[in-house]
Amino acid sequence: MHELTIESLTTLILDVPLTRPHKFATTSMVAQPLLLVRVRTAGGVTGYGEGVVPGGPWWGGESVETMRAIVERYLAPVALGRRVDEIPGLMRHFERVVSGAHFAKAAVDVALHDAWARSLGVPVHTLLGGAYRDGIEVTWALGSAPVPEIIAEAEHKLASNLNHSFKLKMGALDPADDVARVLAVTEALRGRAGVRVDINARWDRLTALRWLPQLAAGGVELIEQPTPREQIEVLAELNHLLPVPIMADESVQSPHDALEVVRQRAADVIAVKTTKCGGLARSRDVVAIARAAGLSCHAATSIEGPIGTAASIHFACTQPGIDFGSELFGPLLFAEELLIEPLRYADGRVALPTGPGLGVELNPDAVAAFTRD
Template sequence: MKSRSPFFRCRDFGRIESDLMADLTINRVESRILDVPLIRPHGFATTTSTVQHILLVSVHLDNGVTGYGEGVVPGGPWWGGESVETMKALVDGYLAPVLVGREVSELAGIMADLERVVARGRYAKAAVDVAMHDAWARALNVSVRDLLGGTVRTELDCTWALGVLPLEVAVEEIEERIATWGNRSFKLKMGAGEPAEDTRRVAELAREVGDRVSLRIDINARWDRLTALRYLPELADAGIELFEQPTPADDLETLREITRRTNVSVMADESVWTPAEALAVVKSQAADVIALKTTKHGGLLESKKIAAIAEAGGLACHGATSLEGPIGTAASLQFAASTKAVSYGTELFGPQLLKDTYVVQDIEYRDGLVIVPQGPGLGVELDMDKINFYTRN
């Protein structure tokens, strides 16, 4: 039997590729709000959460494939200016009409068009961006990280965030996390209390467990310059290894001063929402690390831009969290798996803070690591019974 010539093999490949790309038209976009309880209250600088509110967005293609994304703001609108209610209004009323009738492979063009329809609205746009990535990757039977450039790593360090907790409760939780999950890095929330007392609480915790674990703090931009310069040196002496956004987001000069005057790494979070803001931090030498939140930046495409700017400027990136559920966490893991610049580990622990899951197989955590899901799309499959149970009526 004659073998086919390269010409025919090339033609066959073109036909196969055409078949794979067929029916990629988006025929509808749906959203629903999930209210999922947490395993314990989680304290931020200004509020405490007992339930995580999640906007679940689904993008449906003509070929029957569905992709999912999550819109999640840590602790509600106080942090990012959006809520699940505002996200749903934006997705249903303004973003979805731009998607319907277009091929999901136009993803970059669609996201550009969304900028002309809705200013900012990054958390809502992130949910749409991720859902399109998931749908497109599933249609091609590849992982989302393949669409983003391929695999750099398959597992990442995972820091556990304690929130604002009394000393004895925090120590107990750290011991339990070490014994059960192998965590060796912990983040402590500050900024909710009086600075001197807050500092004393964290310093005491560092004396209790600091010789066995890495400790970092997040002040959520709540301290002014004088407060930061007064108390951060005490925290450095106590052994804290990272200061996350101690001062207001737009005050890069003070952030730079802290970075230069303390012998501790400084991470910018609230200061970096956009590629332009990432460039400003790099140019001003205001931080050592950038907290990358795929939700905060408006999705995976914009996050790639920020990671590239940080890498070019010599800054590390940290895979930060908005306390997403398993869908949003899987998206951030696919992103981190494909992005060399995410070299400062992650805190993508969101699913473990939820009291229940709504995917068939949980994301894997072990030995202080989080494992990147395998399989097409985001690598996770929804449990629709649980989705329906947690859907807000």
């Protein structure tokens, strides 16, 4: 048997507490469930991937529980006996067996890349064509506390030189209250840090037409996904109206989605999550389409743990088209460290890991401590 042959593909669910509640437009979380996917080869090499969604199935319909069922019942039988360097063929076969399930497929895709790169003794970014940069800027997502506490959190990040731009979630409050809250933060940070907002597709067209111009006039530098994902024409209308960029997130979950956004000029920036796109190859296709059309790309987060974050860093650092920074802060929200050696955050950036595979090593004691029974 060839040493790259896949001997096992197994999963674990972890529940890792956060340092503070993280709020989305429709939900909030105090712990993040992670699905660890573990691929082991005949040569004795183990690679890890991570299945994670931002706050549960409200975002894209998947959860760690559904991902585990898909991976173990449908994807693992396809992979066993194949080789970890057959990634394009395996991903194509997965498409024939399971429709959608991008987050689950991304977890397996990353585990295959990690195992293959470790077998060769090279970093994952080598498999992706080589590093273009050695790190990437990180925007910090501020919490949902009262305004003075949010401002204090931003001031601490600025004073510590940890982050230079910030994002606020919107969509959970009455629009007037939401806008007033954001503009108070924007004014407090004016001239020192950029402020962006993410509405998580929760406003309708009329609400967006009424309130988004006020956000732009008040100094908000970017508006992420204000309206429902399928309403590309509404996103295009808003993008043409506003003097600040619109970023498409929920609206772009495939290369075809990216093409439609390009056709309608519905956004100036595309949020690329290796999770929602179904892995590294499909994410690369999204970036290529955006770059060919002159759109920027942003390395976004699903609040991944260190495995998923490391994979996204490797990806972002190989892509010149990801030219609008990142939100790859996920591990900084975790109250407990899962790695033996943490990812390196400093000077507003996160550094590209340099070791074999993903360049990170899980702490087995931490994994055991948070594994769900």
